[in-house]
Amino acid sequence: MCDYSLHCVASRPAVSAETLMVTNFHGTSTRGFASPAQPAVAVCLRPGTEIAFEQEACKEGGLFRKSLGDRVARFRQVDLDNPTVHHDALEFPDGTIVKVNDLVVGQRARILQLPAETKAEAAEPPSEREAVLAAPEYVIA
Numbered sequence: 001m002c003d004y005s006l007h008c009v010a011s012r013p014a015v016s017a018e019t020l021m022v023t024n025f026h027g028t029s030t031r032g033f034a035s036p037a038q039p040a041v042a043v044c045l046r047p048g049t050e051i052a053f054e055q056e057a058c059k060e061g062g063l064f065r066k067s068l069g070d071r072v073a074r075f076r077q078v079d080l081d082n083p084t085v086h087h088d089a090l091e092f093p094d095g096t097i098v099k100v101n102d103l104v105v106g107q108r109a110r111i112l113q114l115p116a117e118t119k120a121e122a123a124e125p126p127s128e129r130e131a132v133l134a135a136p137e138y139v140i141a
Helices: 119-122 128-134
Strands: 010-013 021-023 031-035 036-046 050-053 057-062 065-067 072-077 086-089 097-099 108-113
Touching: 021 036
Parallel strands: 010 036
Antiparallel strands: 021 031, 021 108, 031 036, 050 072, 050 108, 057 065, 072 086, 086 097
């Protein structure tokens, strides 16, 4: 998902195996993930998405960057009961949770695995556009 403060930024869903980078989005105080090819478009991760950083992940510290000691993490949302704070976060294998907004800008990560679709998501009827795109063609001879 994309954090509440990115509603004014163009966005798209994440794709498996793509490389993303941590970026600041112009006109917001929010950091998030974007494709290096489209740095102004937020890439929205669903809770449960697993990513691997190219190097050990780092977060901003008081004066220095702080290494988190791991390269892999799972996306989740936190503090959902408070609508005015950032919710997007990563959980690392040791249980450390870091908000995406605290990550160092410029880090790159690859999506390892997207979460499975729930039965409700799989059962949703296709949108009108998807239905038109998937409609079979009939040839009358």
